[in-house]
Amino acid sequence: MTYQNYSLKQLQQIDAAHHLHPFTDHKELREAGSRIITHANGPFIYDADGTEILDGMAGLWCVNVGYGRDELAEAAYAQMKELPYYNSFFKCSTPTPVLLSKKLAELAPKGVAQVFYGSSGSEANDTALRLVRHFWALEGKPEKNRIISRKMGYHGSTIAGTSLGGMDLMHKQLGGAVPNIVHVMMPYAYELALPGESDHDFGLRAAKAVEDAILEAGADKVAAFIGEPVMGAGGVKIPPMSYWPEVQCICRKYDVLLMLDEVITGYGRTGEWFAAQTFGIEPDTITTAKALTSGYQPLSALLVGDRIAATLVEKGGEFYHGYTYSGHPVACAVALKNLEIMEREGLVDRVKNDTGPYFAQALQERIAGHDLVGEVRSIGLMGAIEIVKDKVTKERFLPAGSAAVTVRDHAIAQGLMLRATGDTMILSPPLIWTRETIDMACARIAKALDLAQADLRKK
Ligand SMILES: Cc1ncc(COP(=O)(O)O)c(C=O)c1O
Numbered sequence: 001m002t003y004q005n006y007s008l009k010q011l012q013q014i015d016a017a018h019h020l021h022p023f024t025d026h027k028e029l030r031e032a033g034s035r036i037i038t039h040a041n042g043p044f045i046y047d048a049d050g051t052e053i054l055d056g057m058a059g060l061w062c063v064n065v066g067y068g069r070d071e072l073a074e075a076a077y078a079q080m081k082e083l084p085y086y087n088s089f090f091k092c093s094t095p096t097p098v099l100l101s102k103k104l105a106e107l108a109p110k111g112v113a114q115v116f117y118g119s120s121g122s123e124a125n126d127t128a129l130r131l132v133r134h135f136w137a138l139e140g141k142p143e144k145n146r147i148i149s150r151k152m153g154y155h156g157s158t159i160a161g162t163s164l165g166g167m168d169l170m171h172k173q174l175g176g177a178v179p180n181i182v183h184v185m186m187p188y189a190y191e192l193a194l195p196g197e198s199d200h201d202f203g204l205r206a207a208k209a210v211e212d213a214i215l216e217a218g219a220d221k222v223a224a225f226i227g228e229p230v231m232g233a234g235g236v237k238i239p240p241m242s243y244w245p246e247v248q249c250i251c252r253k254y255d256v257l258l259m260l261d262e263v264i265t266g267y268g269r270t271g272e273w274f275a276a277q278t279f280g281i282e283p284d285t286i287t288t289a290k291a292l293t294s295g296y297q298p299l300s301a302l303l304v305g306d307r308i309a310a311t312l313v314e315k316g317g318e319f320y321h322g323y324t325y326s327g328h329p330v331a332c333a334v335a336l337k338n339l340e341i342m343e344r345e346g347l348v349d350r351v352k353n354d355t356g357p358y359f360a361q362a363l364q365e366r367i368a369g370h371d372l373v374g375e376v377r378s379i380g381l382m383g384a385i386e387i388v389k390d391k392v393t394k395e396r397f398l399p400a401g402s403a404a405v406t407v408r409d410h411a412i413a414q415g416l417m418l419r420a421t422g423d424t425m426i427l428s429p430p431l432i433w434t435r436e437t438i439d440m441a442c443a444r445i446a447k448a449l450d451l452a453q454a455d456l457r458k459k
Contacts, residue, residue: 003038008036008048008049011036011048012033012034012036015033015034015036016029016030016033016034019034021034022157023157035047036048040055040067040068041067041068042066042067042068042432043055043066043067043429043430043432043433043437044067045067045417051415052415053412053415053416053417054415054416054417054437054440054441054444055067055417055429055430056411056416056417056418056419056427056428056429056441057417057418057419057426057427057428057429058291058295058428058429058430058431059295060290060295061232061263061264061269061290061291061428062289062290062291062293062294062295063291063294063295063296063430064267064268064269064291064294064338064342064347064430064431064432065294065338065341065342065345065347065430065431065432066294066430066431066432067430069294069296069341071337071341072293072294072296072334072337072338072341073296075333075334075336075337076296076297076330076333076334078333079096079329079330079333079334080330083329084329084330085328085329085330086329087324087326087327088117088322088326088327089322089326093327094327094329094332095329096327096329096330096332096333096335096336097115097117097327097328097329097332099332099336100115100301100332100335100336101114101115103336103339104301104303107273107274107339108273108274108286108303109274109276109277109281109282109283109286110282111282111305111306111307112282112283112284112285112286112303112304112305112306113303113306113309114303114304114305114306114309115301115302115303115304116131116301116302116304116326117299117300117301117302117323117325117326117327117328117332118289118299118300118301118302118323118325118326119298119299119300119323119325119328119331120156120289120298120300121155121156121161121261121263121287121288121289121290121300122155122156122157122158122160122161123156123158123300123323124263124287124288124289124300124301124302125155125156125158125160125161125164125226125261125263125287126156126158126160126161127302127321128226128259128285128287128302129147129160129164129178130160130321131285131302131304131308131312131319131321132147132223132224132257132259132284132285132308133145133223134312134316134319135223135257135308135311135312136223138311138312138315138316139311139315141220143220143221144220144221144222144223145180145221145223146180146181146182146217146221146222146223147164147180147181147182147222147223147224147225147226148181148182148183148184148210148213148214148222148224148225148226148256149164149165149166149181149182149183149184149225149226149227150166150183150184150185150186150187150227150231151166151183151184151185151186152166152167152186152188152231152234152235152237153165153166153167153183153186153226153227153228153231153234153261154167154228154231154232154233154234155226155228155261155287156263157170159174159177159178160178162174162177163177163178163181164178164181164226166183166186166234167234182213182217184209184210184212184213185206185209186206186231186234186237187202187203187206187207187237187239187240187243188231188235188237189202189203189240190374190375190377190386190394191394192206199240199242200240200241200242201242202240203239203240203241203242203243203246204242204243204246206239206240206243207242207243207246207247207250208246208250210225210247210250210251211250211253211254214250214254214256219254219255219256222254222256223256223257224251224256224257224258224259224284225247225251225256225257225258225259226259226260226261227247227259227260227261228260228261228262228263228264228265229244229260229261229262229265229270229275229276229278229279230264230265230270230275230379230382232263232264232265232382232426232428233264233421234421235384235421235422235424235426236377236378236382236383236384236424236426236427236428237384238377238378238379238382238384239279241279243279244279244280244281245279245280245281247281248281248282248283257284257285257308258281258282258283258284258285259283259284259285259287260274260275260276260281260283260285260286260287261287262274262275262276262286262287262288263287263288263289263290263300264290264382264428265278265382266286266288266289266290266291266292267288267290267291267292267339267342267348268291268342268347268348268351268380268431269291269351269380269381269382269428269431270351270356270379270380270382271348271351271352271353271356271379271380272348272352273348274286274288278379278380282305283305284304284305284307284308285302285303285304285305285308286302286303287300287302287303288300288301288302288303289301291338292335292338292339293331293334293335293338294338296334296338297328297330297331297334297335298325298331299328299331299332299334299335301335342431345432347431347432348431350431351380351381351431352380354435355381355431355433355434355435355438356378356379356380356381358435358438359378359380359381359383359433359438360378360383362438362439362442363376363377363378363383363385363442364376366442366445366446367385367442367445367446367449370446370449370450370453371391371453372387372388372403372407372449372452372453372456373385373386373387373388373391373449374386374387374388374391374394378427381427381428381429381431381433382427382428383426383427383428384424384425384426384427385407385424385425385426385427385445386423386424387403387404387407387423387424387425387452388423389403389456396423397423397456400422400423401420401422401423403423403452403456404420404421404422404423404424404425405420406452406455406456407420407425407448407449407452408420408425408448410447410448410449410451410452410455411425411444411445411448413448414444414447414448414451415444416441416444416445416448418445425445427441429441
């Protein structure tokens, strides 16, 4: 069964008739018709019309080694022939999750050396939530179960993921969140820093919000703080360097566990294997997924710190939790090969020492000065462009979010896939991008901004 027997129009019609998409206004999509992506190679994706588009989002923050990697297809094929599936329940294991666990323990920050597998970031965060509450119960403190998170945080779309996240629009559709999760301010200096407040001081103030939430509940009632090292879906909000070390200090002071959600930042995006290393912190759990396989297979790995693992193993008995596909042999085979490619090609180092700094400089020199741009910011190969009506006052266009969508649509028409979140454009390209690819992307963004400006001024 191949799609080539169908015309683009037929595929769009069938899509509209039967396919419910994630995070989509279906009426709007069905009227417009979906863009059908049929193949991809290196940094480019191609739609059914044959249009070549530079992928500025690495799929959905995941295709870190780029497209068209035969080695990953071969790893999956070989594993499927040998053992397509077996579970890791009832005292069994298969070789690839065993070896992947060892590899992840080598790459992870100090003191984080155990792994629990799932198939998605959302699942991994469900596991993380259950695990930290279970940990405190095993420690004889079942009432220490409040989780502190941040407004605009994104931790997935299951009920636990949505509850952990701080997205109001998602909460409104939830019909009842997981209890005892509270949300504090995000470290977003562009909008929340006070006049004259330094980045450093703002970072400390945003961290203080975590302490205030702990004190409000009482430290004996707070299990953990969870956050994305760099908020991704919320708009690539990069905290000041003072933020995370201070949050870690506060967590340690009150014996609150530190949970990092590295579903986006894990596996090289910020120029280290994990953003925990970029920000110099030692979390108790690290949620990872996406780039673990570069998106070639669905797989998540919750990395668990020694303290939690020791209690779980020594005092836990059976942990009544797990998924059919925990430690899926094919997904783990692909992950192993993916990490091998990243190491062999030195992709993480390249982001740290070459493409990351070049990307930052290119955004500053070629994009920041545009009339529509309030701020550009980046860390590693993860960037944001704030779209504003007035650079000085930071006034936005109305209705909220519409200007960024205009820029995005022009960018795609120029051959660059990027994303709009609210009034922020976000970029998260494959780590194989070179200086030349960054030049190409910046030229397309600049053109898109010019065209968008002409449209927006007309309104
Ligand atoms: C930080 C973060 N956590 C969790 C998730 C959820 O991952 P998934 O969509 O694989 O369930 C995402 C997805 O974008 C994410 O960005």
